Amino acid sequence: MPRRQFLGCAAGTVAMGLWRLGRSPVRADASLTCVLLDLQRHGGLVESLSGYEAALTAAGVRWMRAGAQSVSPSPSSSRRAVLIVPGALEIPLPAVQAILSSLHAGASVILESGAGFAAGRDFAAHQVVLREQLQLRVEAPVPLWSAPARSRGIPYVDYTWPSPARIRDFSRVVPLGRQAGEIIARVDGLPVALKRQSGRGALIFLGSPLGPALWAGDGEARRWLCDVVARTEALPMAR
């Protein structure tokens, strides 16, 4: 285990109040904790997970990495936490359950789609899970750099919440369809990120991956993530 990951995990484990991991519940602590859901072979972007790890560590945020099977929010939690699902492609049932139970318990969930480069069948499965399990409507990936769109020449996604930020696009985006929630980012006029109250928690969907920019050390991406984490206590959010 790399030292950075070890330190992050160690900090996260000490701080765990909201999360019980597997059969080994850990000591309660009031500090906010981020849990990175590691989808392993189901993820579409391995580097995204590394990006969140690096950014949270650099920001001094307590975090830990966990598999879907081992994430279960404590019903006695009194504070919010953040569950981050980096670079999701295939979202297996245990991961869906982890997301839903986290939302139900009042956590914020950042669900990042890693399906921009997915083949047709893989994307269709991604789309179905989002729609049927999480009531998120997404449309087919849009390549931002192909010939017709290339004239735009501005390689940024513009975020409006929780603070304005301009972050590099990732060549392809998974745009959102019409649905409840607040659009918090657009690229080329396309809605690509949304926040919505769900259960007692908040669901934040990212259709343009943030993780690779975090991994590459993008300062604005890191600041934006920290702002989101810091704001999780200021919710509820707009429906």
Next chain:
Amino acid sequence: MKKAIGDNMISKEWGFEKGLELVKQAGFDGIELWLGDVPWFQLSTADREVRELRRKVEDAGLAVSNVSTGLHWASPLSSRDPKVRAQAVRIVEREIETALLLGTDAILLVAGLVTEEVPYNEVYQRCLDALGQLGETAARAGVRIGCENCNAEHRFLMSPREFWQFLNDVHSPAVGIHLDVGNIHDTGFAEQWIEIHGPRITRIHVKDVMKKRGRCGDQSVYTNLFLGDNNWPAIRAAMTKVGYDGWLVAEMEARYRYAPDQQFYDTARAMDRLIAGRL
């Protein structure tokens, strides 16, 4: 020092065997095999066919200097698309496998490709990630990966210090630099690259460059040895200073319009003069 030339210089009409004959007659000691660039050496070429290539090379009295590839221009290790990256890794793995089959200990790759779409910091990080793992594979195989300095072409690692820092960050003794003394163009001086990288140089590509021309349509900026602007006495002196005694590999872009075989002879003679320091 030994001298080699790329098999992509061999005309497709001549074929591999006839090309090897010419390479030998021209006075080269070896040949650089370009995976994916010539019909006889493709990703789909089976192991037994690769062994057969080696037999032909040895029968011609030559050795394989190294395995190279241009496939990473289309499938870079720095691609954002995981499927493309997986293909890029597979290309490197096949280079390592075939290097072993061909009896050589060095491969060339183009580490990353900065584009308007994929920014420098991402490319850097992705290449570190990939080369860290590939370095372990190469080390186990006893093969060294030489990342070629393609400077202006891949818009990445443009200065020698930048490249040096990159190799420090990769932190693998199996990953070094395949130095091309022509690719530096007007951004620096080949002899300084040689001095900075010294023992990390896996192979050296030689060609001359017209530094002031720049690319203009299909007109090559590269030219035959001693026709361009490289300071060859300084390059030779730097090789001596760092103790480089490995392969020099001719890589010509502009080809003779007539009597193309003559380019092999002329290049070999020029390399003899370079090695001997008679400049």
